[in-house]
Amino acid sequence: MTARLTTWWTILRICLEERLVYRGDFALGTLMRFLPIITQIFLWQAIFQARGSEQLAGYRYEEFVAYYLLTMVSRAFSSMPGLASGITRQIRDGEIKKYLIQPVDLLGFLFLSRLAHKVAYYSVAVGPFALVFFLCRGYFDDLPPEAATHSAVTAAAFVASLLMSFVLAFFLESALGLVGFWWLEVSSLLFVYMLFSYFLSGHMFPLDMLPQPWRMIVNAIPLKFLAYYPVAIFLGKQTGYELAGNLCLQFSWIVLLAGVSRVLYWRGVRRYSGFGG
Amino acid sequence: MKEAASYLRVFLTFARNSLVRDMTFRTNFLLESLASLSWMLANLGFYLLIFSHTRYIGRGSGWGQYEFFVFLSTTMFVNSLVQAFFMANVDEFSEMIRTGRLDFALLKPIDTQFVISLQKIDWSSLVNFAAGGVLLAFSLVKLAARPANPLQLEPLMAVLYTLYVLCGVAILYSLMIALSATSIWLGRNQTLYDFWFYITNFSRYPMEIYSGPWGRPLRWVFTFLVPVLVVVNVPARLLAQPLRPETSLHWTLAAFAIVATVASLAASRWVFNRALTSYRSASS
Numbered sequence: 001m002t003a004r005l006t007t008w009w010t011i012l013r014i015c016l017e018e019r020l021v022y023r024g025d026f027a028l029g030t031l032m033r034f035l036p037i038i039t040q041i042f043l044w045q046a047i048f049q050a051r052g053s054e055q056l057a058g059y060r061y062e063e064f065v066a067y068y069l070l071t072m073v074s075r076a077f078s079s080m081p082g083l084a085s086g087i088t089r090q091i092r093d094g095e096i097k098k099y100l101i102q103p104v105d106l107l108g109f110l111f112l113s114r115l116a117h118k119v120a121y122y123s124v125a126v127g128p129f130a131l132v133f134f135l136c137r138g139y140f141d142d143l144p145p146e147a148a149t150h151s152a153v154t155a156a157a158f159v160a161s162l163l164m165s166f167v168l169a170f171f172l173e174s175a176l177g178l179v180g181f182w183w184l185e186v187s188s189l190l191f192v193y194m195l196f197s198y199f200l201s202g203h204m205f206p207l208d209m210l211p212q213p214w215r216m217i218v219n220a221i222p223l224k225f226l227a228y229y230p231v232a233i234f235l236g237k238q239t240g241y242e243l244a245g246n247l248c249l250q251f252s253w254i255v256l257l258a259g260v261s262r263v264l265y266w267r268g269v270r271r272y273s274g275f276g277g
Numbered sequence: 278m279k280e281a282a283s284y285l286r287v288f289l290t291f292a293r294n295s296l297v298r299d300m301t302f303r304t305n306f307l308l309e310s311l312a313s314l315s316w317m318l319a320n321l322g323f324y325l326l327i328f329s330h331t332r333y334i335g336r337g338s339g340w341g342q343y344e345f346f347v348f349l350s351t352t353m354f355v356n357s358l359v360q361a362f363f364m365a366n367v368d369e370f371s372e373m374i375r376t377g378r379l380d381f382a383l384l385k386p387i388d389t390q391f392v393i394s395l396q397k398i399d400w401s402s403l404v405n406f407a408a409g410g411v412l413l414a415f416s417l418v419k420l421a422a423r424p425a426n427p428l429q430l431e432p433l434m435a436v437l438y439t440l441y442v443l444c445g446v447a448i449l450y451s452l453m454i455a456l457s458a459t460s461i462w463l464g465r466n467q468t469l470y471d472f473w474f475y476i477t478n479f480s481r482y483p484m485e486i487y488s489g490p491w492g493r494p495l496r497w498v499f500t501f502l503v504p505v506l507v508v509v510n511v512p513a514r515l516l517a518q519p520l521r522p523e524t525s526l527h528w529t530l531a532a533f534a535i536v537a538t539v540a541s542l543a544a545s546r547w548v549f550n551r552a553l554t555s556y557r558s559a560s561s
Contacts, residue, residue: 035475038495039482046335046486047327056330191312199319209326 015116031128037068057208065139070231071203077162078169078226087177088186114170146236157243161230164250168225171257181268202228222253295398310404317408338485339518346416347517352481352509353409355445360402366394367453371460377558390549441512444538448508451545458552480505504537
């Protein structure tokens with residue numbers, strides 16, 4: 001057990017050091033990622049002005065802006081750049097053999113390296129994020145009493161949901177990448193996934209804006225937990241049993257997808273034949 | 278004149294070679310076209326969703342659903358042209374500097390900027406150009422058929438529209454080539470290239486949305502300093518909300534767009550040439 005912990009700790013530390021090499025580029029890149037939000041803010045301002053009414057889909061203008069800013073946070077947890085394509089590449093060019101020979105588990109290793117990546121990312125990104133949220137603090141002033149700015153329970157639920165969105169996204173994308181055992185090239189599958197997650201995870205707009213039957217579809221798939229859901233908790237859109245129920249649902253998706261990626265890995269390894277040297 | 282003809286021949290050869298390459302992997306070509314098309318449709322869905330909640334973007338701005346779709350198709354024209362002709366090449370340019378392959382382009386008896394900018398044409402990007410055409414035609418028919426204040430199209434509008442779309446392409450191209458030329462000085466500029474995407478992001482919506490104490494300076498900067506706002510706004514406005522003589526401000530903007538195009542092209546040419554003088558081959 002201690003041996004295993006030491007291994008994990010070493011993996012985590014190596015990955016962390018690897019990630020912190022380009023700090024300056026990181027910080028600048030993070031700050032620039034907020035630029036598109038400026039356009040969104042002005043777009044929705046124009047839309048609210050044209051409508052002339054106070055609310056749109058249950059959001060005031062300030063809440064809309066807060067929503068966009070907060071999706072940046074949830075995306076920072078749930079985005080997994082290069083995870084699925086990396087797994088497929090490793091399967092294709094035979095690098096995966098290393099996990100079959102060495103006593104290191106592929107999913108475990110990838111999880112830790114992702115974790116290290118994220119920790120390194122946050123340790124640098126916290127600066128730009130803090131700056132932007134400080135400048136935009138006015139948008140968070142008049143949130144309802146259920147919002148995370150007033151209620152400790154909501155804040156805790158928000159954090160829990162964010163952490164789970166990281167795990168959920170990890171297993172979701174791993175499962176997609178592991179399909180590579182059968183297809184060798186999954187870029188078209190990833191494209192479809194990206195397209196859907198772009199529009200149905202809620203980082204383009206609050207999902208409450210969707211009409212039926214889209215609303216039903218969005219509720220039936222796990223994508224909403226990647227961007228929309230943590231933010232909805234923060235803004236106080238979810239309370240009581242609904243909140244608890246959805247958190248459980250998020251957790252169930254994690255269990256399900258973790259199981260799926262385990263099975264895919266296990267069966268994939270059995271049909272795998274190594275090419276190249 | 279003779280020189281221009283030979284440049285045209287070189288360009289046509291580039292175009293043919295790219296097409297041959299694309300047609301070698303036909304399924305891949307088809308998939309890429311399909312991908313950019315479905316991305317476009319998803320975007321259209323987003324705007325349909327917006328217009329299911331509001332009638333206009335901006336109070337009194339006149340950007341209703343079909344006016345905005347004219348705007349959107351203009352964005353599609355400009356972006357698909359930039360993507361088809363320049364994007365891959367300029368991307369390659371930074372890489373050529375890093376690896377030293379730029380030497381080969383410099384050695385050729387032809388303008389270096391010309392070779393760098395046009396040697397590969399991404400034909401699959403033109404699918405969005407066609408899709409933009411369909412959307413534009415549909416929106417114009419809708420605008421011309423509306424009972425109140427129907428749109429009247431004149432031949433002059435079509436000519437000016439084409440001209441301004443090309444101006445828009447030229448402005449974006451200048452920005453792109455100037456940014457990537459700086460990688461001669463910086464060694465590598467992935468962040469700058471991302472920056473290009475974020476900057477052009479500002480050109481995607483009608484300029485009226487940038488209002489208020491924060492919006493006005495932003496609008497000023499992106500109209501006069503980095504003229505990305507005129508790229509789509511001027512041609513789209515020309516069609517969807519014809520520039521009337523009484524709105525002299527709009528004519529000023531249209532005139533300015535020409536000036537901005539010439540200035541951006543000249544400035545980017547200058548930056549490009551300046552950067553080339555600092556190039557130290559990195560090859561073996």
